[in-house]
Amino acid sequence: MATTNLDYASLFAKNAPEGATSWGGFPTYNFVGGHNNPETMPVEDFVESSARVLRQEGQNLATYNMKSGPQGYTGLRGFLVEKLAHYRGLRAPDENVLITSGSNQGIELINEVLLEPGDTVIAEFFTYQGVVGRWRKLQVNVVGIPLDEDGMRMDALASTLADLRSNGVRPKFIYTIPTLQNPTGTVLSMERRHEMLRLSREYGVPIFEDECYADLIWEGEWPPAICGLDDSHHVLHIGSFSKSLSPALRLGYVVAPWQVLSRMLACKTDGGTGALGQMVVADFFQNHYEEHMDKLRTSLKVRLQALADALVEHFGSSVEFQAPRGGMFLWVKFPPEVDTLKLAGPALEAGIAYNPGPEWAVEPDAARNYLRLCYALPSEQLIRDGIAKLAQVFRREAGIP
Amino acid sequence: MATTNLDYASLFAKNAPEGATSWGGFPTYNFVGGHNNPETMPVEDFVESSARVLRQEGQNLATYNMKSGPQGYTGLRGFLVEKLAHYRGLRAPDENVLITSGSNQGIELINEVLLEPGDTVIAEFFTYQGVVGRWRKLQVNVVGIPLDEDGMRMDALASTLADLRSNGVRPKFIYTIPTLQNPTGTVLSMERRHEMLRLSREYGVPIFEDECYADLIWEGEWPPAICGLDDSHHVLHIGSFSKSLSPALRLGYVVAPWQVLSRMLACKTDGGTGALGQMVVADFFQNHYEEHMDKLRTSLKVRLQALADALVEHFGSSVEFQAPRGGMFLWVKFPPEVDTLKLAGPALEAGIAYNPGPEWAVEPDAARNYLRLCYALPSEQLIRDGIAKLAQVFRREAGIP
Numbered sequence: 001m002a003t004t005n006l007d008y009a010s011l012f013a014k015n016a017p018e019g020a021t022s023w024g025g026f027p028t029y030n031f032v033g034g035h036n037n038p039e040t041m042p043v044e045d046f047v048e049s050s051a052r053v054l055r056q057e058g059q060n061l062a063t064y065n066m067k068s069g070p071q072g073y074t075g076l077r078g079f080l081v082e083k084l085a086h087y088r089g090l091r092a093p094d095e096n097v098l099i100t101s102g103s104n105q106g107i108e109l110i111n112e113v114l115l116e117p118g119d120t121v122i123a124e125f126f127t128y129q130g131v132v133g134r135w136r137k138l139q140v141n142v143v144g145i146p147l148d149e150d151g152m153r154m155d156a157l158a159s160t161l162a163d164l165r166s167n168g169v170r171p172k173f174i175y176t177i178p179t180l181q182n183p184t185g186t187v188l189s190m191e192r193r194h195e196m197l198r199l200s201r202e203y204g205v206p207i208f209e210d211e212c213y214a215d216l217i218w219e220g221e222w223p224p225a226i227c228g229l230d231d232s233h234h235v236l237h238i239g240s241f242s243k244s245l246s247p248a249l250r251l252g253y254v255v256a257p258w259q260v261l262s263r264m265l266a267c268k269t270d271g272g273t274g275a276l277g278q279m280v281v282a283d284f285f286q287n288h289y290e291e292h293m294d295k296l297r298t299s300l301k302v303r304l305q306a307l308a309d310a311l312v313e314h315f316g317s318s319v320e321f322q323a324p325r326g327g328m329f330l331w332v333k334f335p336p337e338v339d340t341l342k343l344a345g346p347a348l349e350a351g352i353a354y355n356p357g358p359e360w361a362v363e364p365d366a367a368r369n370y371l372r373l374c375y376a377l378p379s380e381q382l383i384r385d386g387i388a389k390l391a392q393v394f395r396r397e398a399g400i401p
Numbered sequence: 402m403a404t405t406n407l408d409y410a411s412l413f414a415k416n417a418p419e420g421a422t423s424w425g426g427f428p429t430y431n432f433v434g435g436h437n438n439p440e441t442m443p444v445e446d447f448v449e450s451s452a453r454v455l456r457q458e459g460q461n462l463a464t465y466n467m468k469s470g471p472q473g474y475t476g477l478r479g480f481l482v483e484k485l486a487h488y489r490g491l492r493a494p495d496e497n498v499l500i501t502s503g504s505n506q507g508i509e510l511i512n513e514v515l516l517e518p519g520d521t522v523i524a525e526f527f528t529y530q531g532v533v534g535r536w537r538k539l540q541v542n543v544v545g546i547p548l549d550e551d552g553m554r555m556d557a558l559a560s561t562l563a564d565l566r567s568n569g570v571r572p573k574f575i576y577t578i579p580t581l582q583n584p585t586g587t588v589l590s591m592e593r594r595h596e597m598l599r600l601s602r603e604y605g606v607p608i609f610e611d612e613c614y615a616d617l618i619w620e621g622e623w624p625p626a627i628c629g630l631d632d633s634h635h636v637l638h639i640g641s642f643s644k645s646l647s648p649a650l651r652l653g654y655v656v657a658p659w660q661v662l663s664r665m666l667a668c669k670t671d672g673g674t675g676a677l678g679q680m681v682v683a684d685f686f687q688n689h690y691e692e693h694m695d696k697l698r699t700s701l702k703v704r705l706q707a708l709a710d711a712l713v714e715h716f717g718s719s720v721e722f723q724a725p726r727g728g729m730f731l732w733v734k735f736p737p738e739v740d741t742l743k744l745a746g747p748a749l750e751a752g753i754a755y756n757p758g759p760e761w762a763v764e765p766d767a768a769r770n771y772l773r774l775c776y777a778l779p780s781e782q783l784i785r786d787g788i789a790k791l792a793q794v795f796r797r798e799a800g801i802p
Contacts, residue, residue: 003602003633008660011573011607013517019663022496023470036463043459050451050681058444061647062437063778069424095423101502102672116414134670172412201404206412232404246462248676259409262420269535271503274675275649377464 028351029386034328035377036247037303040296042284049283050276057279065272070265072099072253072273075282080239080253083289088214089224090237092255098264101273103212103240103252107131109264110208110236110254114172115140121208122160123175124152126331126367128182128210129359131175143171144362149322151181151188154195161203173208173236174200178226180213183331183360183372185324190223197226200234212240212252217326218297233257241281243328244293249277300328306380307373310387315394318401328376331360333369338398340371346397352390429752430787435729436778437648438704441697443685450684451677458680466673471666473500473654473674476683481640481654484690489615490625491638493656499665502674504613504641504653508532510665511609511637511655515573516541522609523561524576525553527732527768529583529611530760532576544572545763550723552582552589555596562604574609574637575601579627581614584732584761584773586725591624598627601635613641613653618727619698634658642682644729645694650678701729707781708774711788716795719802729777732761734770739799741772747798753791 053075060066068074077094084090100106107130115121117139123131125144135142143164145156157174164171174196178188188196200207209226227237241251251273254264285292304323307330311319320333334340340356347354357370375383394400454476461467469475478495485491501507508531516522518540524532526545536543544565546557558575565572575597579589589597601608610627628638642652652674655665686693705724708731712720721734735741741757748755758771776784795801 003635005634005658006602006605006607008515008607008634008658011515012664013513013515015517016514016664017667019660020471020666022659022663023472025470026464026468033465035465038460038463041460041463043455046459046462047452047455050455051448054444054448054451058447059439059442061447061649062439062442063427064434064436064648066649067427069426070421071424101675104670104672108670112414113417114409114412114414116416130670201407204407206407206409233406233409234404242672246676247465248462248467248673250672250675257406257409258423259420262423263413263417265421266418269505269509269531271505271643271651272649274502274651274678275647276678276681277675280677 027348027353029353029382029389030377031352031354031373031375031386034242034247034374036243036245036328037296037299037376040292040299041246042288042292045284045288046280049280049287053279053283061275066275070268070272071097073275073278073282075286076278079282079285083285084225084255087222088211089228090255091228096255096258096261098254098256098261098268099273099278100252100254101270102242102250103210103238104130105268106238106252106254107134107210109267110238111135111138112267113260113263120164120169120171121173121175122157122171122205123362124177124181125363126184126361127175128177129355132362142362147181147184147186149186151178151186151192152176152196154192154199157196158199161199161205165203170203171205173206175208175210176226177210177213179211179223180216180324180327182213183329183355185322185327185329185331187217187220187223187325193223193226193229197230197234201232207235209235209237211237213243213327214239215244215293216297216300216328218301220325227255233259236260244296245281249281250274251277251281297326300326300376303375303378303380303383304330306383307375307387310384314388314391315401329372329374332371332373334371335400336369338369338394338400340368343394343397347390347393350389350393352386352393354390428749428754430754430783430790431778432753432755432774432776432787435643435648435775437644437646437729438697438700438777441693441700442647443689443693446685446689447681450681450688454680454684462676467676471669471673472498474676474679474683476687477679480683480686484686485626485656488623489612490629491656492629497656497659497662499655499657499662499669500674500679501653501655502671503643503651504611504639505531506669507639507653507655508535508611510668511639512536512539513668514661514664521565521570521572522574522576523558523572523606524763525578525582526764527585527762528576529578530756533763543763548582548585548587550587552579552587552593553577553597555593555600558597559600562600562606566604571604572606574607576609576611577627578611578614580612580624581617581725581728583614584730584756586723586728586730586732588618588621588624588726594624594627594630598631598635602633608636610636610638612638614644614728615640616645616694617698617701617729619702621726628656634660637661645697646682646686650682651675652678652682698727701727701777704776704779704781704784705731707784708776708788711785715789715792716802730773730775733772733774735772736801737770739770739795739801742769744795744798748791748794751790751794753787753794755791
């Protein structure tokens with residue numbers, strides 16, 4: 001007997017999102033999403049690391065968290081303790097380190113511990129799409145602070161904190177991506193790092209420091225993490241292995257005072273972060289961190305140059321951008337009449353995907369003539385061809401260039 | 402200048418949980434948590450699979466989801482499609498399969514899509530702790546259905562559904578672990594599988610089938626998954642690689658109609674499930690599934706026998722249990738005056754960890770004289786010694802045996 005299919009429409013929770021569309025594969029000219037450079041994937045070193053760690057500790061995969069406990073594989077936490085001390089000036093014992101399933105999980109756990117509807121947070125005016133989307137879903141107010149070439153402006157932060165206080169509002173945190181800011185690529189100056197800490201202490205508002213791109217500086221000074229300048233528990237720090245190595249592995253980390261970390265741990269009900277990736281990355285980076293980062297940064301620098309050249313060649317004076325000192329994306333400004341959200345559809349039809357500016361801003365409309373281009377995945381040839389095609393689409397649809 | 406540490410107490414969200422305690426390592430006699438048997442971890446086969454898949458597809462680790470899209474690595478979905486058809490009678494195309502970070506993520510995604518506070522769900526009266534805890538947090542009412550040796554009783558399910566309907570309540574789903582039920586180890590009979598489906602259709606209430614132990618039957622008939630008997634989208638099916646292989650890898654899966662799966666996908670904001678584990682498991686199981694399962698089931702059967710013998714030897718007539726046809730845990734009943742929750746502390750002081758019954762029941766108090774013993778991790782010797790010691794603790798603290 002034929003039975004009618006159950007229609008779930010009447011069973012869905014009121015807040016359930018619309019269904020996702022099924023995945024159609026990558027576009028030819030893929031400038032979105034923070035993918036990395038496939039040519040720098042250390043395949044043979046991974047083979048070697050996998051064999052070594054599996055033979056050393058493979059049996060422990062039979063237990064939850066591999067006898068390392070819920071904060072993550074001790075080998076990877078050990079690597080992080082050393083890396084953060086050496087490269088980021090951040091001295092934290094491994095009890096204060098939590099391995100997460102991507103740095104997004106770190107963001108979600110910090111949000112879960114601190115935020116409730118109606119709360120206020122502060123962020124750079126242009127900032128990471130994923131974090132703004134999460135705050136909106138949590139019904140949290142976001143106050144954007146303008147940036148200049150040295151990152152978040154401290155005069156604006158000071159006056160915002162003062163205004164909020166005079167209105168009886170204590171923000172839950174100041175979210176910042178100080179080192180290779182997403183999307184502007186700026187690096188917060190040393191002076192401003194100290195000033196942000198001073199303001200954090202004055203107002204009793206912690207800093208939520210997201211350093212997921214910090215390994216990718218290829219020239220100029222490396223200011224230490226703000227967390228490294230702090231001795232008073234004012235900074236919650238997160239980072240990622242997605243940008244320094246591989247986003248598919250889904251590995252990130254948090255450094256935080258135990259008072260906060262222990263609550264994040266209580267919220268982390270995922271049974272632990274996948275162990276095999278942790279083991280292999282720990283072994284690989286213990287042996288090859290500097291060598292790999294040099295290779296990756298060199299390759300990214302070449303691709304950025306190709307992108308900058310192609311933009312100048314094909315868009316001429318219609319584009320403005322500040323080439324960053326590292327990272328994997330470029331923030332590009334067009335004349336005010338350009339609407340990058342509207343142009344995204346026609347661009348995709350031509351095989352080109354980019355991140356429209358409005359998705360990377362606290363006030364979407366203020367970024368309607370911006371877009372973000374990630375240049376790590378496409379080859380130099382694809383970058384050149386993609387930008388040439390993008391110029392054709394913009395010319396046809398918007399009269400630019 | 403010394404600065405006072407920031408106290409986060411005034412910043413925490415009202416619903417933030419208490420902090421977790423820091424991890425103290427495993428107890429000597431570890432009968433909790435669904436760990437697996439370390440001796441069956443296929444270390445050399447994993448080394449071989451890792452090398453093969455990394456050389457074939459390692460470059461794709463540079464992209465989110467490895468060019469497989471957000472539903473998970475195509476190789477692993479392909480293996481699942483074949484495994485489910487061959488061993489569980491469940492024919493589903495890979496578009497209806499979603500790889501999750503452990504089967505707990507499948508539970509969370511189904512909850513998120515379907516549940517809101519005040520909703521009602523139905524479950525076996527004794528059931529998985531993790532799922533009941535999540536429902537309580539979501540303020541969902543749970544109605545427990547009694548079990549006998551053939552699993553959930555259909556007469557009780559039918560009368561519960563009728564009662565709820567007469568009170569105007571349409572439950573969101575019937576959650577069941579039909580095959581090696583957790584914690585009772587029962588296997589729902591074929592007749593009851595058909596009857597549950599019939600009731601599901603009659604009342605328009607989907608079945609949420611959790612088959613995370615279904616690979617572990619070592620004797621008797623293997624009834625197909627309820628999802629395999631259904632042609633009308635009435636069953637949401639989840640499973641796991643934690644029990645068949647390794648809990649540390651954090652891999653599970655969902656099979657569901659696209660109407661539901663597409664919304665789960667929209668809720669899955671983790672950037673994908675870690676790829677390396679998916680790749681290695683896909684390759685390993687494509688080549689060694691049957692061989693590995695035979696070895697694992699044989700080892701578990703030996704450990705169950707050691708546990709049953711030790712319980713009889715040391716507790717005599719003070720224990721009642723029904724040895725299951727598979728799985729990795731035993732549900733043990735003590736005389737009514739025994740309070741397993743109270744005894745858990747003294748047991749742990751003696752190095753023995755078990756799961757108190759109240760944590761595995763819809764109505765905790767009804768299981769106060771039960772406990773669950775997982776026997777996959779400890780060796781036969783540790784099982785014998787641990788049960789001997791447990792009997793000493795029970796005798797001293799409760800006069801039993």
